[in-house]
Amino acid sequence: MGKYKRLQHILRPDDRTVIVAMDHGGTSGPMPGIVNPEITLQQVIAGGADAILTTVGVAKNFERVLGSTGLIIRLDFPATDLVTGVYDCELFIEVEEAVRLGADAVILSAGPGQGVERKTLKNLSRVAQECERYGMPLIAEMYPGGFNGPAEMITIDNLKLAARIAAEWGADMVKMPYRPGFDAVTAGCYIPIVVLGGAKTNNEEIFFTNIWDALRNGAQGVAIGRNIWGHPQPARVLKVLNALVHEKTDVATAMAHLVK
Template structure:
């Protein structure tokens, strides 16, 4: 059985960085029309240079070849939808063994300290960590203070640093969290979290230049990579944007050069 390090090496590359694309949104949200044909867009993003995907059971099971041997991080929690009652928490609906049967390299789950359902989220996180340690599977914890209901007001430097450190203390192998644009606050977060931290893309569409500058800035401060979804697969040319981001993550390109590559006419 492969160990954690072997599996992590399929996600985090030799330069200690990773570029993850999130396509797990269909677990809860309506993702049409952009992901109407998921096999096609997954292939485009894989060709563009993504290292790994955050994915759902359905996508990994039905389109295994589309991922082109990229790393797979399987979403374990769900159990609610955009049509359902919003006054409930995400549940643990799949197990680490399910992920292994599908050939995933790692798993992801939520950790929402300070949220209305803090106890449930943190217990689910600890249970997943225990199973991951048993099977030698890395766990990526999405550590968001106050959860989705907290809003931007909950994303203070101290709250974010605490949430990420808590995820590490609970046994997560990687942390996914917000980058607010505060360099000093994010530096404190990186220095106090002793496992790799990747920044998420967020639910809002932002322009290409800001997206690339945020990525470059976070990497320069010490982030280990990015985990971006909608800002990539809602883009008119996901493959080309993926390639531009990959150049920043692994090639240490400047934002201006990456933008030129993105906008080059072929």
């Protein structure tokens, strides 16, 4: 009970979603674009974000700004920017705290791979059981090789494995990287998948084309941070994303919103 109702605050009636990720301050500090979370939240919510993925601190301090927008709380912590080579994320927040904050879903990072899967997949299973008790949807952010793991680990075969593992161990949605051939990933996973935005890019056409390809190959939305709030016009980027995700327009038509 409760999961379906909460998911309706994240997924629109078309079962698709545009999620703005704003959890970066918890590891990278006041990055350009999120120095003032209140202003950024106002911009992206006005621009058409379906849900905000953020930290307990942002959720607690900007509750009124978030309003009725879908809220996803991050439960775990990988490492700050001062640390390298640490990918086995630690759980910092309990599901109960997310319930008190009015969350519509929680998210944690996990993934198969040497040195990371024993801890992260155990976290996934334990939190999934806790989410069942509270009726809280769980989003698994799945990285083959671990959070910020080796780029060569992000292959279609490894993404297929990671997505299916998330479904089998109790997640309700998957957030993961995109690679060409993504239909093989969605075909083997029976829960919704949203693709993440990745590192900040200046090649907007390739960025939006990759999203369009993921969507036409079964992805049900996006969860993007820096490529939205790190852009000079976040609301225009959101118009493009909403056109791709919800209106199912082609890339050229959607990108016209950048200049309107």
